[in-house]
């Protein structure tokens with residue numbers, strides 16, 4: 711059974727099992743208050759199910775058009791990219807991070823889990839490989855709903871909340887009811903394809919890029935982005951200034967801001 715809600719199809723499924731036709735579905739009864747929504751969504755609406763799969767086979771222009779409708783309704787969510795990049799633009803090797811810098815990882819966690827109001831949440835959007843490369847011990851993360859991007863996954867992985875077939879599907883999920891009231895920021899945490907798409911997304915306002923000041927052997931690389939559109943900031947709230955060092959590796963936390971972005975972002 712499935713429900714069509716403004717073009718997004720939502721299935722509920724028990725964690726760890728396959729999506730089947732007779733599983734319970736999300737319904738419009740989701741339209742409720744924030745507290746009710748949290749308990750309904752994360753706990754009880756489907757006694758066995760805590761995760762949903764979101765499919766968006768729409769062609770991109772239609773999806774973007776629907777996103778713009780949400781933006782017009784005031785439901786536009788900031789899409790923000792966060793990555794650590796070494797001297798040769800490398801970001802990963804053998805599906806792992808090429809370096810170990812605990813303080814930089816803590817900065818990443820602090821940044822993505824920060825919300826302006828207790829009870830609000832952020833959405834983290836992960837490529838499938840990136841998700842599987844993270845050890846179970848990373849989870850749960852406070853204040854986060856996790857969306858894993860994949861066109862092939864049939865089940866929602868442990869600790870994740872959604873599987874989405876595209877970045878646009880994830881952005882729509884976060885910016886439309888019932889999640890719109892809950893989500894503050896959509897954090898894009900890699901890998902390469904989703905970084906690239908996110909930095910071209912019209913709602914992408916900030917790119918948090920840590921410059922790892924060393925060379926590491928890598929097999930995946932951070933995509934180029936438009937430096938005429940995004941401008942590096944001299945300083946930024948909650949971002950350490952100057953060169954940092956941990957585990958013998960120097961690094962610099964930087965933020966690139968979209969030049970045309972509104973002035974309410976900082």
Ligand SMILES: NC(=O)c1ccc[n+]([C@@H]2O[C@H](COP(=O)([O-])OP(=O)(O)OC[C@H]3O[C@@H](n4cnc5c(N)ncnc54)[C@H](OP(=O)(O)O)[C@@H]3O)[C@@H](O)[C@H]2O)c1
Pocket residue numbers: 792793794795800801802803804805806807808836837838839840841843859860861862863874875876877899900901902903904907930
């Ligand atoms: N340094 C950093 O800050 C950083 C951050 C993140 C990741 N990394 C590193 O990057 C590497 C992993 O990145 P990766 O690029 O190889 O893999 P990835 O993006 O994590 O995973 C690729 C898979 O994710 C799905 N996917 C990705 N983008 C999608 C999209 N826009 N729409 C639908 N599905 C999408 C596809 O799965 P299906 O084939 O199932 O459709 C694709 O095959 C690891 O080495 C990791 O350590 C580093």
